[in-house]
Amino acid sequence: MASNVSTNPDQLLTVDELLAMPESDYMNAAQLAFFENRLRELEQEILANAGATTENLRETQFAPDPADRATIEEEHALELRTRDRERKLLKKVQQSLALIESGEYGWCEETGEPIGLKRLLARPTATLSLEAQERREKRQKLYGD
Incomplete structure (x- = not known):
């Protein structure tokens, strides 16, 4: 019976291929590459979001109406809370990447x-x-x- 797992080391596993692997293959090179790729994509997404937030805060226009100003301030506060959560997630992502490097991931x-x-x-x-x-x-x- 032929294995449905990709044999090309340069090609990442799909989720189905990953889940189809036997337990004895747990955290082999292909699985580690899959998770490293997933973590790096998440890292890039978080960094891109942080850059967008910085741009949005720089482009803030002054609103003479107090209600508009309050709305803008509330949107900024929400965006900053979201970025703070993402900052904490970024730290965890980078720690996970270090665990992959040390062979302790998973x-x-x-x-x-x-x-x-x-x-x-x-x-x-x-x-x-x-x-x-x-x-x-x-x-x-x-x-x-």
């Missing part, structure tokens, strides 16, 4: 178990397995850590 930082491809597809910056994340959230809820 493994739970708490248990050493695989995080899992589906979880990494949903959240490529995940550093905990689903079980470890749930335990952490329960502890935080109980103890307010």
Whole structure:
């Protein structure tokens, strides 16, 4: 039976190919390349959004009407909150890229178990397995850590 996984090392896996791989292939070179590409695209998107925000804030026109001015200020505040969240995400993306470089990407930082491809597809910056994340959230809820 022929494998449906791409054999060309220069060609990235598709999501279907990634999910079709056996567990024994977890975090092999092709999978790491797939996630590195996904993380780099996310990094570029965040940086582009930050540049657009800077441009938007520079181009702000003065509005003599207090209601218009309040609306503009509220839009700026919302945009700045969004960029702050993206700044935090950018840091996580860069940490994940460093984990790929060190060979530690895809493994739970708490248990050493695989995080899992589906979880990494949903959240490529995940550093905990689903079980470890749930335990952490329960502890935080109980103890307010």
